[in-house]
Amino acid sequence: MLKGYYYINQIILHVGIGLGVYFFKPASKVLFLIVLGICAFSIIKAPPRKRYVYVLSACAYIVGSEVFFRMTSGNFLHEASKYLVVVFLLIGMLIGDGVNKKGYAYIIYLIFLIPGIIVASSSLNYDTNLRTAIAFNLSGPVCLGITALYCYGRKISIKSLQEVLMYALLPIISTTTYLFLYSPTIKDTLSGTQSNFEASGGYGPNQVSTILGLGVFLLAGRLFLQSKALFIKVINIGVLAFMTYRAIVTFSRGGVFVAFLIILAFIITFYFKASSRSRRRIFGSTFVLGIGVILTWFVSSASTYGLIDKRYNNEDALGRTKDDITTGRAGLLTNELNEFFENPFFGVGVGKLKELRLEKEGINAASHNEMSRIIAEHGIFGFVAFLILLLTPLLLRFRNKKNIYFYSFYLFWFLTINHSSMRIAAPAFIYGLCLLNVYYDKPSLHRKQVIKQRKE
Template identity: 50%
Template sequence: MDKKYLSQIIFHIILGGLIFYVNFFPKLFFFGVLLYFLIQIVFAAKKEKTTMVLKACAYLVGAEVIFRMTDAGLFYESSKYFIIFFILFGVFYNGVSNKAYPYFMFLIFMVPSIVVASINIDIDSSLRKNVAFVLSGPVCLGISAIYCYDKKINRRQMLDILLYLALPIVTLTTYLFLYTPSIKDVLSGTQSNFAASGGFGPNQVSTVLGLGMFVFCVNFFINSKSLLIKIVNIILFALISFRGIVTFSRGGVITAILMIFSFLIYVYFRSSNRQKNIIVTSFFLLLITSVVIWTVSSNQTSGLIDKRYSNQDKTGREKEDVSAGRLDLFFGELEGFVDKPFFGVGASGMKEHRIETLGKVVATHNELSRLLSEHGILGIVMLLILIFKPLDMRSQNQRNYFFYALLVFWFATINHSAMRIAAPGFIYGLALLNLKYEKPSIYRKRLVQ
């Protein structure tokens, strides 16, 4: 198992190098991933179908950002569509729970916003592109939730799914180190840094790196069978954390910290005394590693990262808006809800409104306010489904000890990055899985008479 794990990590480090140095390789990687998982899903045994579908989707979630930054996909939203495609494959093979009907309602409630958009969107705008851009994320969430709801998987399978999520993040991290080996050379202030993010959106890069931080932290605590693997996991956690911090986009890093604490608190109080002692010891090692990571990050950024997280500019003056303009967007979208409370302004309606009033495209950062402004009262119902349906399931089944961490990721991410990438939607679905624990097999010696 150790050899397999190490070979997977090394293979994905090599992939990062090939993506950086070989121009045609990103496209080859993208189509290779699709073909590989399609074959795996089709030929997997029936009892392994669910796990393989979720592995395929998890891998696409982890790889989505590097596909985007290297123009590897067929189009910008490719990963979301192929995640939906793979899940529909899974639905065909495995079906869905009849208890997942609220998420069917969630999908149906999006239809009026499309109708409103078709009436209101300017003739010069592309209805298909605008609507698809804002609704692909919520649709991905709804489909993921329908498929995952109450699906039974065991602990080993869950850890494998999380690993498939993290492996392409290793590739992304390798690419980032090759793209900007020296952070000091690309610094200009305390704003989000595109150069340190592979020339791509720091918010998206930070978000997916935060997921990598969480997975390798989980592996460090509960999935390291030997000292060597424990060391490998903490090194990967450190490298991914460093690259996440120096994007200067705080959302992904803070979300990862919240996820880790949610996971550790839950696991700690559900553990035996012996396990608690191991968790405490490992936690101190994690704290020491975190201090080292921050010290190196501060040194490499000449102290600018300290100012960034203290909400200061490069001269040390405190910024007036800690939300970096997100709060103004949030209240602006609430005004859209107040103006048209019944069916909202329609899908992508607030984007069109900002083009008219500001003369430029300003994407929303908050999915909650977007749901209200673009869907009206139906948006409130959709939010209630998203928040209370998982809690209702949790009240009846408390075995998924990743539940709170995964739900924290979804909620925190949609509040700072909306649903630009597939991650929050798919991770929300994983929180709805029914985690089973394998009973250890008992060997009984046959009595000789």
């Protein structure tokens, strides 16, 4: 019960944070510094045996708050969240946690990113800032590599993992609160079926949709695993409905589709691991979740005059079917693969794709697909690096099948990098979590002791 009250209090606090930052935007920078201080202090002062939980919780909070700080101009550097995740993990490694020696594949992965930097130093245009180009394009992959090294094979209880996920969820609640205040009436922001910046807090709809989709999944996980009390269940369903609504009305489909697929993967995994008695509860929770999502969709449709239905049917505002359902992503993917075939050994260099696209097609657009970007910019080294990312978690899964979140985490990473690249730290960090060695506390020991005492 105490944990339930703590969770509710944290929700109230983070709703308040969203309110406070909206009415006094400079508070966002102050809040960023406070979060930075609290996270660093908690890691350093953490009990040695539990330090890894504090490290992961601090990183989770930074990941969950990244979009919030970006849209409210709270972070002092655009890639600050990725840098902080790397710093916190390195601190965790250096002051006692270390890394699993069997995770050497991720050291190879990081090493294979170096040739692309060397190529970029000579291939980028003279007026391009090399440091900025490298930081923008490699902060995500490096963040992923360090997270994977830290998490690979690390033992963590399911309760501790759920605590980490809670800290990722809380700042997303602040983001949702801020969005409702920023654009309370969606009808006033409509201009067609394209991605809606006004409904996304004035920030990138793709990134907002992605982080809200992650929040929806985390709430769904709590609904199935941590909502025994009716009051907690009602709170989670309510917050989930509000968050789903804000994700839908960004008009960015990627985050919503990913949320749906990883929730489905979680339910299927949970169902096959559960007892027959628990399966009945799973059906009940799935039914309630489904009804909530359907009602939320109807509200979204009504508040957008049906434009959201046309968006998901790949139609424009007049109901005409659009030629490209991928909104240009397929073309970018094809161009990047062509660059790889033309430069198969060392690639075109980190950050060079954007310049080539501008020179050849007059389009100033960054990649949406991390898979094609890494092989185009890094050549064969990038191809091998991506294979390491793709296969290592699956090989680890053969030896340890206890992480109930595994497939959801893995799919979130893979699907997100294919529609939003690694613009935010979330896919990198969530990828790392699927490498954890999750164990479950066994309550049977206490029952055996009671039975033994009764016999005596």
